[in-house]
Amino acid sequence: MATPLIWIDEEVQAEPALARPIPFVFKTAGQTMLALGQLATLGDGALANLAELTSDFFEKQTEGPDVLVGALPFDPTQPSHLVQPERVLRVQGKHDIGAIPGLGGGASSHAAAPRILSVDPDPAAAEFANAVAVALDQLNAPGATMRKVVLSRSLKVMANRDFSAADLMRKLSVDESVTVFATPLPARLHRLRCLIGATPELLLEKRGGHIVSHPLAGSARRHRDTAEDRQAGNRLLASDKDRREHAMVVESILDILAPYCVDLSTPEGTCLRATASMWHLGTRIVGQLKDASLSSVHFVGLLHPTPAVCGLPRNLANDQIMKLEPYDREFYAGAVGWCDSAGDGRWHVSIRCAELDGNHARLYAGAGIVPGSTPEGEVIETSAKFRAMLDAFGIDGGRFDE
Numbered sequence: 419m420a421t422p423l424i425w426i427d428e429e430v431q432a433e434p435a436l437a438r439p440i441p442f443v444f445k446t447a448g449q450t451m452l453a454l455g456q457l458a459t460l461g462d463g464a465l466a467n468l469a470e471l472t473s474d475f476f477e478k479q480t481e482g483p484d485v486l487v488g489a490l491p492f493d494p495t496q497p498s499h500l501v502q503p504e505r506v507l508r509v510q511g512k513h514d515i516g517a518i519p520g521l522g523g524g525a526s527s528h529a530a531a532p533r534i535l536s537v538d539p540d541p542a543a544a545e546f547a548n549a550v551a552v553a554l555d556q557l558n559a560p561g562a563t564m565r566k567v568v569l570s571r572s573l574k575v576m577a578n579r580d581f582s583a584a585d586l587m588r589k590l591s592v593d594e595s596v597t598v599f600a601t602p603l604p605a606r607l608h609r610l611r612c613l614i615g616a617t618p619e620l621l622l623e624k625r626g627g628h629i630v631s632h633p634l635a636g637s638a639r640r641h642r643d644t645a646e647d648r649q650a651g652n653r654l655l656a657s658d659k660d661r662r663e664h665a666m667v668v669e670s671i672l673d674i675l676a677p678y679c680v681d682l683s684t685p686e687g688t689c690l691r692a693t694a695s696m697w698h699l700g701t702r703i704v705g706q707l708k709d710a711s712l713s714s715v716h717f718v719g720l721l722h723p724t725p726a727v728c729g730l731p732r733n734l735a736n737d738q739i740m741k742l743e744p745y746d747r748e749f750y751a752g753a754v755g756w757c758d759s760a761g762d763g764r765w766h767v768s769i770r771c772a773e774l775d776g777n778h779a780r781l782y783a784g785a786g787i788v789p790g791s792t793p794e795g796e797v798i799e800t801s802a803k804f805r806a807m808l809d810a811f812g813i814d815g816g817r818f819d820e
């Protein structure tokens with residue numbers, strides 16, 4: 419069970435941070451899943467053991483909802499944070515996420531929005547550009563075997579009072595093209611934390627023998643002006659660099675899933691996928707399994723981290739991420755979702771998100787680097803990817819690009 423908050427900064431903190439873990443919330447277009455309370459926690463284990471751990475768990479667990487919900491970290495060797503909730507509530511139809519029963523009780527909610535005291539880029543945009551330049555040297559070196567690496571940067575935000583998960587989710591939900599999520603994270607230094615975000619990317623959904631993955635890679639920011647916006651989308655569709663970057667992700671997912679499927683295809687091919695602030699290249703992959711008894715977690719264990727958030731080959735890209743990023747990604751660029759005893763489940767890539775810890779938040783944005791990428795281009799792309807979260811926090815992002 420999570421430990422209550424013990425640290426209070428008298429200067430800026432009028433009242434305690436999250437006193438109870440916030441509920442797990444998963445809001446896709448037309449449906450919200452809310453998982454309240456914590457009946458049991460899945461034991462620690464790396465991603466490779468997760469299918470076994472979850473099936474053992476469901477075999478032994480005779481009481482409570484037949485579901486585990488939570489987050490998987492970027493590093494597949496690190497433990498996941500999955501819990502069996504006390505109660506699951508599903509709300510269908512168009513609704514205000516902040517008004518869902520149970521949500522307000524778990525998240526602090528204030529009449530006035532917290533006032534932002536500081537925004538600290540980590541690394542600074544110039545340092546991130548240097549890291550991209552180093553990665554490009556590696557990618558372009560004669561005989562290079564690394565083909566793609568995804569590098570990220572973060573913004574550390576501090577406010578005069580606790581952030582409200584409910585308020586942030588309400589703002590993020592204005593964009594109906596994304597999955598808005600909130601998930602409790604393991605406590606750190608006795609402080610409760612959560613991850614909150616608005617992800618456009620489906621890692622894997624499994625229902626019976628049917629699986630779907632919808633990877634995204636290749637991005638451009640959207641524009642207010644319709645003609646300019648359309649042009650940006652068309653440029654992305656025609657961009658050789660972005661098509662290569664995207665194809666690596668799709669091919670890798672198809673290669674991994676093919677041996678398990680009687681039928682695996684990309685019915686619409688590569689399309690433009692729009693969110694309120696970004697254009698992406700996206701390819702919906704659908705498959706029919708040979709063995710429907712394999713769980714969603716089994717496939718997540720094989721797929722994660724895809725080249726959309728790590729790179730290719732995975733081990734070389736991961737080495738560069740460890741060297742070039744100044745922080746541990748923890749649950750950013752991992753996965754959030756649920757699975758049940760029948761093996762069904764739905765997992766989204768945990769991007770366009772922020773870790774919340776009382777009145778502190780850390781926002782993340784990353785971008786795929788391939789030959790043909792430029793440091794300036796990747797700074798612009800990551801700035802655009804921060805937009806959705808910055809808007810939810812009420813922060814003008816422009817000044818963090820220098």
Ligand SMILES: C=C(O[C@@H]1C=C(C(=O)O)C=C[C@H]1O)C(=O)O
Pocket residue numbers: 568570619634635636637698726727751769770782783784785786787803
């Ligand atoms: C890593 C992120 O996004 C990923 C990288 C993308 C890209 O490089 O074009 C696009 C979508 C995501 O798969 C992020 O938003 O933090």
